[in-house]
Amino acid sequence: MISNLFITGDIIYNAEFPLAAPDVIFGPEDDGFHPFLVVGREEGDSRLVKNSLTDWNNKDPSRLLALVMELRLRT
Numbered sequence: 001m002i003s004n005l006f007i008t009g010d011i012i013y014n015a016e017f018p019l020a021a022p023d024v025i026f027g028p029e030d031d032g033f034h035p036f037l038v039v040g041r042e043e044g045d046s047r048l049v050k051n052s053l054t055d056w057n058n059k060d061p062s063r064l065l066a067l068v069m070e071l072r073l074r075t
Helices: 062-073
Strands: 009-012 023-026 037-039 046-048
Touching: 009 062
Parallel strands: none
Antiparallel strands: 009 023, 037 046
8 A cells, every 4th residue: 555645844054054964844743754763673772874964065966855855765
């Protein structure tokens, strides 16, 4: 069964720190969506996976598209 899942959010750049990766803000209806979190085998064990935000390069215009595509694949 294939379901259509729509996640909406905002990608916000920090004008004071343009070298930093953008923030991705999701709405309250998407509170359970954690695309970059991997839950470990033991209770309370969780870690972040390597993703396009950890590999951010502000001089590469394709990184924003890579971030959006990665988020789409994780829905």
